[in-house]
Structure formats: C-alpha cells, structure tokens
Amino acid sequence: MALLELRGLRTSFLIRSGELRVIDGLDFEIDEGEIVGLAGETGSGKSVTAASIIGLVRKPGRVVDGQVLWRGRDLRALPEQTLAREIRGKEISMIFQNPREALNPVIRVGRQIMQVLELKRGMSEDEAHAEAVRLLENVHISDPKQRLRAYPHELSGGMAQRVMIALALSAHPRLLIADEPTTGLDVTTQYQIVQLLRELRATTGMAILLITHDLALTAELCDRLAVLYAGRLAEVGPLEHLVRTPRHPYTHALLQSRPHLGMTGDIPAIPGAVADLMRPPSGCRFHPRCPNRLAVCSEVQPVLALVPPGQQAACHNPVAVREEVAASGG
Amino acid sequence: MATQPWVEEGLTREPQAGPPPVGRVSGLLYQFRGNPATIAGAVIVGTVFLVAILAPRFPPYPPYAVDINNASVAPSWAHPFGTDQYGHDVFSRVLVAARLDLTIALSAVAFSLTIGVLIGAIAGFFGRWTDEGLMRTQDVLQAFPRFVFAMAVAWAMGPGVFTVIVATAVINVPGYARLMRNLMLTARESEYALAALAVGNTRLRLLWRHLLPNTLVPIIVFATLHCGWAILEAAGLSFIGLGVRVPRAEWGVMISMGLQDFLNGHWWIYTFPGLAIAVTVLGFNLLGDGLQDILDPRRRRA
Numbered sequence: 001m002a003l004l005e006l007r008g009l010r011t012s013f014l015i016r017s018g019e020l021r022v023i024d025g026l027d028f029e030i031d032e033g034e035i036v037g038l039a040g041e042t043g044s045g046k047s048v049t050a051a052s053i054i055g056l057v058r059k060p061g062r063v064v065d066g067q068v069l070w071r072g073r074d075l076r077a078l079p080e081q082t083l084a085r086e087i088r089g090k091e092i093s094m095i096f097q098n099p100r101e102a103l104n105p106v107i108r109v110g111r112q113i114m115q116v117l118e119l120k121r122g123m124s125e126d127e128a129h130a131e132a133v134r135l136l137e138n139v140h141i142s143d144p145k146q147r148l149r150a151y152p153h154e155l156s157g158g159m160a161q162r163v164m165i166a167l168a169l170s171a172h173p174r175l176l177i178a179d180e181p182t183t184g185l186d187v188t189t190q191y192q193i194v195q196l197l198r199e200l201r202a203t204t205g206m207a208i209l210l211i212t213h214d215l216a217l218t219a220e221l222c223d224r225l226a227v228l229y230a231g232r233l234a235e236v237g238p239l240e241h242l243v244r245t246p247r248h249p250y251t252h253a254l255l256q257s258r259p260h261l262g263m264t265g266d267i268p269a270i271p272g273a274v275a276d277l278m279r280p281p282s283g284c285r286f287h288p289r290c291p292n293r294l295a296v297c298s299e300v301q302p303v304l305a306l307v308p309p310g311q312q313a314a315c316h317n318p319v320a321v322r323e324e325v326a327a328s329g330g
Numbered sequence: 331m332a333t334q335p336w337v338e339e340g341l342t343r344e345p346q347a348g349p350p351p352v353g354r355v356s357g358l359l360y361q362f363r364g365n366p367a368t369i370a371g372a373v374i375v376g377t378v379f380l381v382a383i384l385a386p387r388f389p390p391y392p393p394y395a396v397d398i399n400n401a402s403v404a405p406s407w408a409h410p411f412g413t414d415q416y417g418h419d420v421f422s423r424v425l426v427a428a429r430l431d432l433t434i435a436l437s438a439v440a441f442s443l444t445i446g447v448l449i450g451a452i453a454g455f456f457g458r459w460t461d462e463g464l465m466r467t468q469d470v471l472q473a474f475p476r477f478v479f480a481m482a483v484a485w486a487m488g489p490g491v492f493t494v495i496v497a498t499a500v501i502n503v504p505g506y507a508r509l510m511r512n513l514m515l516t517a518r519e520s521e522y523a524l525a526a527l528a529v530g531n532t533r534l535r536l537l538w539r540h541l542l543p544n545t546l547v548p549i550i551v552f553a554t555l556h557c558g559w560a561i562l563e564a565a566g567l568s569f570i571g572l573g574v575r576v577p578r579a580e581w582g583v584m585i586s587m588g589l590q591d592f593l594n595g596h597w598w599i600y601t602f603p604g605l606a607i608a609v610t611v612l613g614f615n616l617l618g619d620g621l622q623d624i625l626d627p628r629r630r631r632a
Binding site: 084094106116120164171177 | 520521522524525526527528529530531532533535539540543544546547626627628
C-alpha cells in the first residue's frame with residue numbers, strides 16, 4: 001500500500017465570481033521512503049495540493065471532492081482535532097518557502113522546537129532541550145546550544161531553513177512536504193539544503209514531497225517527478241524518463257525553457273499564459289498553448305496513460321522520443 | 331573588553347563595548363541603557379509610583395486639615411507649593427493624590443485592556459459573523475465623542491472613584507479591541523501560523539502559544555501610553571465635577587478648586603497639580619515609546 005494516495009482530489013476556491021478549480025481531479029501517490037517532485041508553474045496548484053493533504057487549505061478554499069488516503073485511512077474524514085494531534089507533525093510534516101517567516105518571530109527557536117517535542121513526544125523540559133540540541137546537530141548547525149537561544153531574525157536564511165527542518169522532523173514524520181524549500185536561498189545554500197534533505201531521507205527513511213518550480217532541484221533530489229498544469233497532472237513517472245524523454249508537450253516545453261551553459265539566443269518561453277481556472281479551456285487544459293495540439297485536444301480531456309519509455313502522460317499527441325532531448329535534458 | 335594579547339598596542343581601535351550581558355535582568359538593563367528617553371520615562375513613572383506608595387503614609391502635612399488662618403498662602407519654605415483656599419498644603423495634596431490618580435488610571439487601563447483585548451482577539455481569530463457582531467458594537471461605542479460619552483456614563487452613575495474608573499475604561503475599550511483585532515488578523519494570516527498548524531499545534535494552542543505572544547508587545551506599549559491618557563481623562567472628569575468630589579486630594583479636583591480662586595491670582599493652587607499631571611503623562615509616554623524597542627526582540631540592541 002502506498003504511504004499517501006490522492007484519489008480524484010478536487011480543491012476549489014469559492015469566491016464571489018464563481019468556483020476557482022485550483023486542483024481538478026488529482027490522482028497521485030507517494031511510497032514509503034520515496035522522494036517525489038511536484039513541479040509546475042506559479043498558479044498550477046502545487047502549494048494548494050500540499051495544503052489539501054494536511055487539511056490546511058485557507059478560506060475561501062475547500063477540498064470539495066476526492067480522497068486523501070494516508071496508509072489507507074482517509075484524512076478528509078478525520079475531525080480537525082485528530083488531524084492536529086495524530087497526523088500533522090507526527091506523520092506528515094511540512095517546511096516552507098520563507099523559513100524566517102515560518103518561524104515565530106517573538107519566540108526563541110529553541111523554545112519553538114521544545115514546544116513541539118513536549119507536545120508531540122511528551123518530553124520533559126530537560127529532555128526536550130537535550131533532544132533539540134541533538135536535532136540541530138542532525139541538520140548540521142554548529143554550536144547548537146547557542147543557536148537555540150536565537151530569535152529567527154538573528155539567523156541566516158539557510159540556517160533558518162535548517163532550524164525549520166529540525167522542527168518539522170522533531171516528531172519523526174514519515175512524510176515531509178517541502179514547499180519550495182530552497183527558493184530565496186543563494187545557490188550554495190540551496191545545494192547544502194538539498195544535500196541535507198537527501199541525507200535525512202537516508203538516515204530516517206522518510207518520504208519527501210518536494211514542491212518546486214525549479215526542475216534542476218528535482219533533478220538533484222527526486223526519484224519520481226510529477227508535473228502539474230492548471231490543477232491537473234500532465235505527466236508523472238521516474239525522474240530519468242521525464243527529464244530525458246518527456247512525452248507531454250508541457251513537460252517538454254518546461255525543460256526547453258531552462259537556461260543551461262553554452263546556450264545562445266533567447267531562452268524559449270512557453271507562449272500564452274497559465275490557464276484561467278475560472279473558465280478553464282475545454283478538453284486538455286494545455287491545448288491553447290500546445291504546439292502538438294490536434295482537433296481532439298479541445299474536446300476530450302486526456303487521461304493519464306502509460307507511455308514509453310515508462311511514465312504516464314495525459315496527452316492525445318505525445319512528443320516523440322528524440323535523442324537530442326536526452327542530450328540536452330540531463 | 332580586556333586588551334587582546336594578539337593585537338599590537340598601537341593598532342587597537344577605540345575600546346569596544348563589552349558583549350551584551352546574558353542574564354534576564356542584566357539584559358533588560360542593557361536594553362534600557364541604550365535609550366535615554368526611556369530611562370527618563372522609567373524614572374518619572376517609578377518616582378510617581380514611589381510617591382503613590384509612600385506619601386499617603388508620611389505626608390508632610392495632613393492633606394485634609396483645614397487651616398483658615400493659612401489659606402491661600404503663596405509658596406514658601408514652609409509650604410513649597412503654597413496652600414489653597416481652605417489652608418490645605420498643596421504640596422502634601424499633590425503627593426497624596428498620586429495614589430488616587432494612579433489607582434484610577436491603572437484600574438481603568440486594566441479594565442479596558444481585559445475587555446478590549448478579549449473582544450478583539452475573539453473577533454480577529456474567529457472572523458466572519460463573530461467579527462462583524464463584535465466590531466459593530468465597538469463602532470457604536472466609538473460613534474460618540476469620547477469625552478462626552480464618558481461624561482454621560484459618569485453622570486448616569488453619580489460621582490465617585492468607581493464611576494471615574496468605569497467611565498474612563500468604557501471609552502477606551504474600542505481602542506484595545508480594534509488594535510487587538512488587527513494584530514490578530516495579521517498574526518492569523520502569517521506564515522508562522524500556518525507552519526505552527528503544519529507541525530501539529532491545535533487551533534487553541536496556536537492562539538495561545540503562538541499568536542498571543544506576537545500581539546503582546548504592541549498591546550503593552552499601547553497600555554503604557556494609555557495610562558497617561560487615562561490620568562488626563564480621569565482628571566478631566568473630576569475637573570468638571572462628574573468624578574471625584576471636592577475636597578478629595580485628586581489632581582483634577584485640585585485644579586478645579588484652584589480655578590475658583592483664579593481671579594485672586596493664586597496661581598499655585600492649580601499650577602502644581604497641573605504640572606503633576608503633565609509630568610506623569612510625559613513619563614508614561616516616554617516609557618511607552620521606549621518599551622516598543624525593548625520588548626520586541628526584532629528591535630532590541632544586538
């Protein structure tokens with residue numbers, strides 16, 4: 001059984017002018033110990049997916065349909081109290097894009113970690129302090145005793161993200177949702193955070209859902225990659241297949257629009273704008289921007305289907321497997 | 331800092347200040363030291379408190395002893411602030427009144443703070459119709475001119491110390507409610523609120539352990555400033571005869587007594603209680619402004 005399985009998940013924002021279908025029928029799973037990347041443009045519904053999983057979609061958003069199966073148990077059916085006490089932090093934890101804003105500005109970071117330890121693992125104050133020191137050591141923060149006394153604004157971005165990771169891992173979750181964990185950090189620090197996440201997966205065996213718009217980051221870290229477009233999965237499969245031989249035109253275009261060393265001329269951009277979720281295009285949501293579109297694309301919504309060399313793509317007219325893509329996409 | 335052995339003598343720069351002390355009390359003192367205006371405020375407020383505690387026990391002259399033979403005497407060594415038309419020693423009365431004025435101001439602040447913060451926190455945290463309902467009642471309260479509203483309350487309750495407290499408190503509840511609601515709305519929508527929920531805090535815990543501490547600093551600062559205004563408002567009510575009554579030693583009452591004698595040129599009867607109010611209010615204002623920097627960890631001295 002998969003660790004986490006999303007079945008037909010639909011999350012909408014009910015606003016005055018209508019229903020904004022941010023997630024529209026998402027089927028997706030994460031296995032034990034797996035690192036899965038969830039990639040897509042701004043507004044494709046990545047963060048809302050994360051919020052939907054842990055039941056923290058902000059008003060006026062609401063999960064309207066589907067199941068969030070956590071080891072076979074539907075989290076949507078659980079009351080808020082149970083989610084807070086048994087699931088969040090203990091089973092599924094989360095780190096955020098702006099670590100310094102995700103830490104409480106007026107509480108020392110040590111206190112924040114200790115609070116979770118006391119709450120989730122029933123530790124005494126002394127035990128919690130010792131464990132907090134150990135947790136900071138695990139995320140490679142030097143002089144942890146001193147750092148525990150710091151306020152979030154006294155930490156650098158990378159340091160704050162490490163603290164956030166330590167905090168998120170303090171109750172040994174089986175799944176860590178990382179929402180753009182390296183955005184806003186400099187490249188060296190990004191690399192260190194990636195290293196840290198990889199190392200923590202190896203030592204703890206937890207699964208990671210990495211939400212990002214940065215395909216290079218997924219390439220560093222992920223086993224599997226899912227590409228989201230306008231609230232639907234465009235393509236999902238092993239990282240290597242998706243990066244070397246993308247079959248969905250959207251994935252292909254995303255990979256093409258990455259700058260790389262030695263390239264000349266303009267970076268190819270994807271024409272058009274992200275689909276209007278209030279009045280999404282009929283059929284395949286990508287068809288107005290798609291170079292491969294057929295007549296059928298605007299009429300019939302494609303479903304995820306197995307395509308060679310071994311991923312699933314939701315497309316009527318997949319990109320042909322070409323060797324040159326393999327060369328540039330690595 | 332002690333001279334460092336590896337630095338050559340000629341190369342040492344200006345002697346640097348020592349590292350910030352670590353202990354709780356010494357840390358607090360360190361924060362105060364960088365802030366002369368705050369020290370002045372703290373000293374003034376501290377002095378007023380000291381006077382309020384000590385003066386009624388050891389007044390230079392009994393504050394209510396009528397001495398017609400010495401009525402309306404100008405300031406002298408025997409009576410540094412002079413005497414009023416009943417022969418009360420103004421100096422003694424100014425000192426003794428500190429206790430009553432502080433009691434009224436602090437009680438009023440405590441009263442309006444408790445109720446206002448509660449209303450604001452509930453409105454901001456729960457939002458929607460709870461918010462609407464609570465905040466519209468505050469709008470109604472604020473629709474009246476503040477002092478006129480306080481006068482109406484005081485008039486309805488009849489004169490007395492308790493009246494002044496209630497009247498001063500009531501007009502300030504909406505201020506706290508509004509401030510608290512805004513702070514709570516900001517805190518509730520913040521990323522750390524979401525993060526706290528994501529690591530498994532219940533909503534009640536979030537409110538209590540994470541959101542309230544973030545609203546505390548502005549509330550304390552506001553309350554400190556408000557202590558000064560409350561003294562002004564309470565004295566104002568007594569001044570127009572709706573609060574504490576003659577001959578009680580209260581700054582507002584004393585000013586109004588002095589004004590009855592205004593045409594005789596007895597300036598000292600109203601000037602000194604007036605100065606007492608001004609200095610106390612100034613003290614609270616200076617302290618309040620400085621507390622902002624001291625209490626907020628993001629604005630502390632490194």
